[in-house]
Amino acid sequence: MKGMTIIVKSVSSWVKMLVLLFGIYITIFGHLTPGGGFAGGVILACSYILLMLAFGREYAEENLSLCVASKLDCVGALLFAAVALCGFIYGAAGFFLNFVHQKWQAGQGSALKLVSGGTIPLSNIAICLKVGASLFMIVLILSVFRADSSSGKEEVS
Amino acid sequence: MLYAMCFFLFVIGLYCALVKKNMVKIVIGIMIMEYSVNLFLVMLGYRAGGVAPIVGKDEFDAVSGMVKSSFVNSSVDPLPQALVLTAIVISLGSLALMISICIRTYEKYGTFDITQIRRLKG
Amino acid sequence: MGMSYIFLFFMIFLVIAALIAVHTDNLLGSVICVGAIGFGGSLMFLFLRAPDIAITQIAVEVLGLIILIRATISRDKTFLSGQREFFGIVVSVAILFAISAVCLKAFDDLPDFGTPAFVSAARTQEIVASQDYIEQSLSKTGAANAVAAVILDWRAYDTLGEATVLFTSILGAVVILRKKTRNVGETGL
Numbered sequence: 001m002k003g004m005t006i007i008v009k010s011v012s013s014w015v016k017m018l019v020l021l022f023g024i025y026i027t028i029f030g031h032l033t034p035g036g037g038f039a040g041g042v043i044l045a046c047s048y049i050l051l052m053l054a055f056g057r058e059y060a061e062e063n064l065s066l067c068v069a070s071k072l073d074c075v076g077a078l079l080f081a082a083v084a085l086c087g088f089i090y091g092a093a094g095f096f097l098n099f100v101h102q103k104w105q106a107g108q109g110s111a112l113k114l115v116s117g118g119t120i121p122l123s124n125i126a127i128c129l130k131v132g133a134s135l136f137m138i139v140l141i142l143s144v145f146r147a148d149s150s151s152g153k154e155e156v157s
Numbered sequence: 158m159l160y161a162m163c164f165f166l167f168v169i170g171l172y173c174a175l176v177k178k179n180m181v182k183i184v185i186g187i188m189i190m191e192y193s194v195n196l197f198l199v200m201l202g203y204r205a206g207g208v209a210p211i212v213g214k215d216e217f218d219a220v221s222g223m224v225k226s227s228f229v230n231s232s233v234d235p236l237p238q239a240l241v242l243t244a245i246v247i248s249l250g251s252l253a254l255m256i257s258i259c260i261r262t263y264e265k266y267g268t269f270d271i272t273q274i275r276r277l278k279g
Numbered sequence: 280m281g282m283s284y285i286f287l288f289f290m291i292f293l294v295i296a297a298l299i300a301v302h303t304d305n306l307l308g309s310v311i312c313v314g315a316i317g318f319g320g321s322l323m324f325l326f327l328r329a330p331d332i333a334i335t336q337i338a339v340e341v342l343g344l345i346i347l348i349r350a351t352i353s354r355d356k357t358f359l360s361g362q363r364e365f366f367g368i369v370v371s372v373a374i375l376f377a378i379s380a381v382c383l384k385a386f387d388d389l390p391d392f393g394t395p396a397f398v399s400a401a402r403t404q405e406i407v408a409s410q411d412y413i414e415q416s417l418s419k420t421g422a423a424n425a426v427a428a429v430i431l432d433w434r435a436y437d438t439l440g441e442a443t444v445l446f447t448s449i450l451g452a453v454v455i456l457r458k459k460t461r462n463v464g465e466t467g468l
Binding site: 158159160161162163164165166168169170171172173175176177179181182184185186188189192195196199200201202203204205207208209210211212213217222223224228229232233234235236237238239240241242243245246247248249250251252253254256257258259260261 | 282283286287290291293294297298300301306309310313316317320323324327328329330331332335336339342343346347350351367368371372375378379382383386389392393394395396397398408409410412413414416417418423424425426429430434437438441444445448449451452455456
Binding site for chain 3: 026030031032033034035036037038039042043045046049053073077080081084096098101105106110111112116117118119120123124127130131134135137138139141142143145146
């Protein structure tokens, strides 16, 4: 698909970094301020979709291709499961145990600081990767499908 | 009264999903049903004059680490909000799946009309 | 008292937008009305003291609009309308009235708007989950955001299930939209 006019391209080349930074901020501070992994992941996907809408699909595919997005998706899901399984070190009833907080951080006055909350920021980052990569992948696939079907070519996927 | 209007929104979405012929209208009806259910769940946990369930700087006791009872008595319920947060993202995933089915069907049959699809074969 | 007028105003706006979305013949018009429902819902979440959900709803609404518009615009025959045969409509509307009459009776058992569900449950039960979550989120999990603590510590199994559901639905959508089969020796998704 083609991009948009020159005004949209120049404005979105400044704005795309702000949206990406905002998504990362909402994810990392998810245990202190409203937001969390889900909102941050959706905003991260929105920044790449802004790239796709303004500059065209090929430009966005060079930045983050379909293979890399699907691998990021799987990495996010496996990271979430790994954080959960690490609780098994501390006993049989340890699935999803917040072992970082209970063993190392409790009682040390680390409330309302960035490094607090135990495994919660790690899970937030994993969920953000997973949700962001999934939603970007689906919009990319929709635009690839429409380009192929409207031009009438038969392309190998 | 507000709960009844939420339910009325749900019934509008259900009517659209049952009666319309256009496949995209059916998808829109399902989305309206999902919005109304999310809204109803969050409205169940609202406390009049309450605050958001996020602890601020002066709402907890730094010595003992416990929150003050003024916060506990005035915050809204966090449990429905947790349920709805995941439900919103899942509704986007299911919308993607439904729209991909609609696009594939349009590709094969050339129309969004579900009565026509029933009559064509192969 | 002023707050419930705001909620009533938003709900009336949502109901009118839903009625327009259902009845209009133009598909672009109904997609825009669905967008209006989403934005109105996000503002309602903000007034209902749920800022996490308001952020998520706005961003999901924008992505949902992009997906819907990409699917419906520039496809022919988007002005399709009309209903099915008359007898089917009458039976559907009759069943909807019956369901409404039964469900509206159930609303008498709900607590009034403005009292959270766990406060009225605490009068009859010993241990209420939400009370524990609010009191002990900061000390037992270390997170100031009680909603983040609930979805990632107290109820983390549900988040694992949600991640699985999202993964599966996106996988299904990608497989459905795949074009022709791959040649031997080609790599790809």
